[in-house]
Amino acid sequence: xxxxxxxxTLHEEGPREGFQFEKTLFPLxxxxxxxxxxxxxGLSRIQVASFVSPRMVPxxxxxxxxxxxxxxxxxxxxxxxxxxxxxxxxxxxTPGVDLSGLILLYASDAFSLRNNGCSADEMRRRQEDWxxxxxxxxxxxxxxxxxTAFGCNLQGDIPFAALDANLDWIASxxxxxxxxxxxxxxxxxxxxxxxxxxxxxxxxxxxxxxxxGLHLHDTRGAAMASFLVALQLGVTQFDGSVAGLxxxxxxxxxxxxxxxxxxxxxxxxxxxxxxxxxxVDLEALIEAARMAEALIGRPLPGRVMHGGSLASYRNSxxxxxxxx
Amino acid sequence: xxxxxxxxTLHEEGPREGFQFEKTLFPLxxxxxxxxxxxxxGLSRIQVASFVSPRMVPxxxxxxxxxxxxxxxxxxxxxxxxxxxxxxxxxxxTPGVDLSGLILLYASDAFSLRNNGCSADEMRRRQEDWxxxxxxxxxxxxxxxxxTAFGCNLQGDIPFAALDANLDWIASxxxxxxxxxxxxxxxxxxxxxxxxxxxxxxxxxxxxxxxxGLHLHDTRGAAMASFLVALQLGVTQFDGSVAGLxxxxxxxxxxxxxxxxxxxxxxxxxxxxxxxxxxVDLEALIEAARMAEALIGRPLPGRVMHGGSLASYRNSxxxxxxxx
Numbered sequence: 001x002x003x004x005x006x007x008x009t010l011h012e013e014g015p016r017e018g019f020q021f022e023k024t025l026f027p028l029x030x031x032x033x034x035x036x037x038x039x040x041x042g043l044s045r046i047q048v049a050s051f052v053s054p055r056m057v058p059x060x061x062x063x064x065x066x067x068x069x070x071x072x073x074x075x076x077x078x079x080x081x082x083x084x085x086x087x088x089x090x091x092x093x094t095p096g097v098d099l100s101g102l103i104l105l106y107a108s109d110a111f112s113l114r115n116n117g118c119s120a121d122e123m124r125r126r127q128e129d130w131x132x133x134x135x136x137x138x139x140x141x142x143x144x145x146x147x148t149a150f151g152c153n154l155q156g157d158i159p160f161a162a163l164d165a166n167l168d169w170i171a172s173x174x175x176x177x178x179x180x181x182x183x184x185x186x187x188x189x190x191x192x193x194x195x196x197x198x199x200x201x202x203x204x205x206x207x208x209x210x211x212x213g214l215h216l217h218d219t220r221g222a223a224m225a226s227f228l229v230a231l232q233l234g235v236t237q238f239d240g241s242v243a244g245l246x247x248x249x250x251x252x253x254x255x256x257x258x259x260x261x262x263x264x265x266x267x268x269x270x271x272x273x274x275x276x277x278x279x280v281d282l283e284a285l286i287e288a289a290r291m292a293e294a295l296i297g298r299p300l301p302g303r304v305m306h307g308g309s310l311a312s313y314r315n316s317x318x319x320x321x322x323x324x
Numbered sequence: 325x326x327x328x329x330x331x332x333t334l335h336e337e338g339p340r341e342g343f344q345f346e347k348t349l350f351p352l353x354x355x356x357x358x359x360x361x362x363x364x365x366g367l368s369r370i371q372v373a374s375f376v377s378p379r380m381v382p383x384x385x386x387x388x389x390x391x392x393x394x395x396x397x398x399x400x401x402x403x404x405x406x407x408x409x410x411x412x413x414x415x416x417x418t419p420g421v422d423l424s425g426l427i428l429l430y431a432s433d434a435f436s437l438r439n440n441g442c443s444a445d446e447m448r449r450r451q452e453d454w455x456x457x458x459x460x461x462x463x464x465x466x467x468x469x470x471x472t473a474f475g476c477n478l479q480g481d482i483p484f485a486a487l488d489a490n491l492d493w494i495a496s497x498x499x500x501x502x503x504x505x506x507x508x509x510x511x512x513x514x515x516x517x518x519x520x521x522x523x524x525x526x527x528x529x530x531x532x533x534x535x536x537g538l539h540l541h542d543t544r545g546a547a548m549a550s551f552l553v554a555l556q557l558g559v560t561q562f563d564g565s566v567a568g569l570x571x572x573x574x575x576x577x578x579x580x581x582x583x584x585x586x587x588x589x590x591x592x593x594x595x596x597x598x599x600x601x602x603x604v605d606l607e608a609l610i611e612a613a614r615m616a617e618a619l620i621g622r623p624l625p626g627r628v629m630h631g632g633s634l635a636s637y638r639n640s641x642x643x644x645x646x647x648x
Contacts, residue, residue, distance in 0.1 A: 004518075153637050189631055192597040193552055194328075220634075221590030221627035222597070224545055225552035228517055258631045266545030273516040273546070299623050303545035307513055307582045310544075313477050 007277040008236045010264055011213075012038055013047045016081055017261050018245025018292060019059045020050065028062055030295050032069045037288040038242060039076045042280040043264075048078045051087035051094075067096035083116070085133060092137060101134040101141035103127050103180065105166040108152035111187065115147075124169045131173060144170060145183045145215065149199060151190025158190075160202045167206050181211045181237050186226070189219025189259075193229040200233050213237030216262040218244060218301065223262040224270065231276065240264035243289035244301030259301040265289050269304045282309055331601040332560045334588055335537075336362055337371045340405055341585050342569025342616060343383045344374065352386055354619050356393045361612040362566065363400045366604040367588075372402045375411035375418075391420035407440065409457060416461060425458040425465035427451050427504065429490040432476035435511065439471075448493045455497060468494060469507045469539065473523060475514025484519075484526045491530050505535045505561050510550070513543025513583075517553040524557050537561030540586040542568060542625065547586040548594065555600070564588035567613035568625030587626040589613050593633065606633055 015035050019026060038046050048070065049063035067078065077098040082088045091097045105127065106112035106120040116123050134141055146166050151158050170182065184199050200212055214230050214237070216223040227238065239261065246260030265285040268278050282304075289305040299306075339359050343350060362370050372394065373387035391402065401422040406412045415421045429451065430436035430444040440447050458465055470490050475482050494506065508523050524536055538554050538561070540547040551562065563585065570584030589609040592602050606628075613629040623630075 151634065151637075156638050190634065192594050194598045218627055219631035220593050221548055221587060222594045224547075224549045225594060228549035228552055259627050263545060269544050270516050270546045270549060274518045301627075303542055303583050303625075307543035310475065310514065313475075314480050 003234065004231050004274060004276060005234055005236045007279070008231070008238060008267075008271055009045075010043065010267060010278055010280065011045045011047065011237070011239045012043045012242060012264055013239050013261060014038070014241035014243065014245040014264065014292065016047045016050050016060075017241045018243070018296070020057050021246075022059060022296070025059060026295055028065060028069065031066055034288065034291055034295065035066070035070045035078075037284070037291055039071060039073050039078075041284040041288060042278075043285075044075060044279065045077045045079060045100075047081060048097075050081040050083075051090040052081075052083055064090070064094045067094050070096065072096065085129065088130070088133065092139075099137070099139045100143070101130075101139045101180075103130060103141060103144040104147065105144060105169065106147045107158045107162050107166065108148040108155045110154035111148045111152045114154060120165070124166070127169075128173065141178075141180045143183055143213065144180045145185050147185045148187045149184040149191075150186045150195050151188065153188045160195075160199050163199065163202060167203065171206070179207060179210055181213045182207070183213040183215050183237070183239070185215035186217055186223075187215075189217040189223075191216060191226050192222045193225050196226045196229050197233065200230065200235065211237060213239065215239040217246070218259040218262050221259075224266060227262060227267055227270075231271075231274075238262070238267060240267050242285060242302070243292045243305055245292060245296075247301060263289075263302040263304075265305060266303050269309065273310075283311060327558065328555055328598060328600060329558055329560045331603070332555070332562060332591075332595055333369075334367065334591060334602055334604065335369045335371065335561070335563045336367045336566060336588055337563050337585060338362070338565035338567065338569040338588065338616065340371045340374050340384075341565045342567070342620070344381050345570075346383060346620070349383060350619055352389060352393065355390060358612065358615055358619065359390070359394045359402075361608070361615055363395060363397050363402075365608040365612060366602075367609075368399060368603065369401045369403060369424075371405060372421075374405040374407075375414040376405075376407055388414070388418045391418050394420065396420065409453065412454070412457060416463075423461070423463045424467070425454075425463045425504075427454060427465060427468040428471065429468060429493065430471045431482045431486050431490065432472035432479045434478035435472045435476045438478060444489070448490070451493075452497065465502075465504045467507055467537065468504045469509050471509045472511045473508040473515075474510045474519050475512065477512045482514075484523050487523065487526060491527065495530070503531060503534055505537045506531070507537040507539050507561070507563070509539035510541055510547075511539075513541040513547075515540060515550045516546045517549050520550045520553050521557065524554065524559065535561060537563065539563040541570070542583040542586050545583075548590060551586060551591055551594075555595075555598075562586070562591060564591050566609060566626070567616045567629055569616060569620075571625060583625040587613075587628075589629060590627050593628045597634075607635060 050060045054061035079100045080091045109120045112120040112123045241261035242264045244260050244263035247258050268280045268282050271278050286305050293300045374384050378385035403424045404415045404421050433444045436444040436447045565585035566588045568584050568587035571582050592604045592606050595602050610629050613626050617624045
């Protein structure tokens with residue numbers, strides 16, 4: 001494992017992922033405090049909220065207010081998500097939003113139909129309008145997400161060859177312009193290390209110079225192993241949610257809600273222990289995770305936030321020698 | 325990742341790990357039902373209970389009764405743990421116990437002092453008596469555990485060179501006899517993939533033909549990644565606890581108890597998805613995990629038990645092609 005990257009970049013999505021499916025509406029002041037804590041951890045990019053239908057996602061109805069109320073330290077970008085041109089327009093008009101152009105593609109027709117009311121093919125066609133919209137505003141396109149790239153609860157297995165239509169589209173639409181980071185998104189938690197490996201290789205085979213990112217969910221426990229195999233393959237861009245926010249509180253079986261996005265501070269812990277820099281203060285991020293858990297009011301899936309970091313054990317005791 | 329093993333063997337420790345630290349005493353009948361469910365999953369080796377001081381661990385006071393009450397399907401071994409010769413004698417006299425000789429070594433003096441009341445060196449000396457005891461009874465020595473092999477909450481970092489005293493002892497005491505599986509035990513959750521890699525290489529460098537096992541705890545979220553890197557290195561012996569039982573219910577911070585042993589059914593899920601056989605029926609193991617959670621009465625750390633397996637999605641939908 002000598003070819004591990006020296007540094008990875010983590011994109012924090014907890015503030016959006018964590019609250020959008022909750023039945024409770026949490027006070028704006030508490031969410032402001034949460035984002036402010038995250039903004040002080042060293043994270044360089046935080047997805048604060050989405051601009052989506054307030055009828056469908058009432059938890060995001062006050063996104064503009066949230067952006068207006070949070071502190072804006074230098075070196076931190078506060079991004080947002082949208083699923084339509086209308087959502088993008090709202091984001092573009094909201095002070096405090098750091099616009100970052102994104103393209104949304106789907107490997108599963110069924111999932112696109114449910115999320116967007118149109119086929120994956122029609123969604124690709126709509127993205128041509130999005131490209132024009134970003135170009136008109138001079139907004140850089142930073143990321144292309146291929147959603148349900150590993151499997152789909154509605155459609156079943158997604159073999160890697162099912163990525164072809166999206167890769168063809170990318171090759172055609174981004175010929176002659178800067179290729180954004182291509183994010184393979186495990187939208188519903190089907191990825192395992194072997195499927196991560198085959199898909200990364202498949203995309204690299206098509207786009208040898210592509211920067212690849214991973215958006216993982218830990219629904220079935222394989223996310224940290226998938227993170228590891230991606231590190232071994234030199235991937236350096238990862239989405240995550242502090243405390244593992246983003247699980248579905250009413251979908252889980254039994255006492256526990258289904259786990260959400262891969263947990264940011266667990267990635268930070270493991271990366272640091274492996275000698276990989278993140279730029280993030282682990283202790284500060286753990287404090288933010290605990291604040292989120294207190295706010296949500298039920299156990300969240302993060303591990304190191306409950307087990308505690310190793311700093312206290314190291315600081316209080318003499319070590320026998322250099323750790324390796 | 326073409327050198328992954330075709331099959332791994334999982335040693336289930338949930339019945340012992342899961343109940344020993346609980347403040348509640350759970351009804352014998354419920355624990356019998358739990359072990360019986362596990363015995364029907366295809367697991368080949370289940371550590372049912374320990375023979376330890378009933379004053380120190382009152383939850384294990386009825387271990388003999390438990391062994392007497394559980395069903396005994398063919399192909400399943402019901403093992404037990406002991407920490408002293410007295411405990412071993414009790415196990416040896418208990419009908420239903422499948423005796424499996426074990427040797428306990430410590431990389432951390434401080435941890436050995438707390439667990440055994442003696443230094444790691446004195447514990448090694450005591451193991452010579454254990455070897456004589458097993459030999460006298462004709463009991464095969466199946467496993468050598470090196471506890472706190474990755475780090476220690478009392479002593480701090482444990483560099484891999486701190487394994488030397490134990491490896492020297494093994495080389496000397498097992499010269500000319502069958503070498504048991506050497507288990508590297510991450511007793512308190514310090515292991516990460518890099519430290520797993522260095523330690524496996526270090527042991528193999530000393531004992532090129534050694535079979536190596538891993539006993540992992542998911543205290544800080546890195547256990548499944550450590551499992552993966554061990555698979556990549558060809559390790560095939562893993563301890564685990566169904567539902568991730570074994571966490572410390574009163575040590576965790578906030579709403580969640582600290583995570584316990586690596587979760588058996590999460591390992592089974594990932595192994596199967598990667599084409600690695602376990603011999604275990606995932607759905608039956610998930611049912612046992614849910615039974616344990618209902619019995620314990622709080623959320624347990626397992627992921628796939630809450631997220632659900634992929635079987636229902638696959639059975640209800642046509643797949644687009646072969647999954648890879």
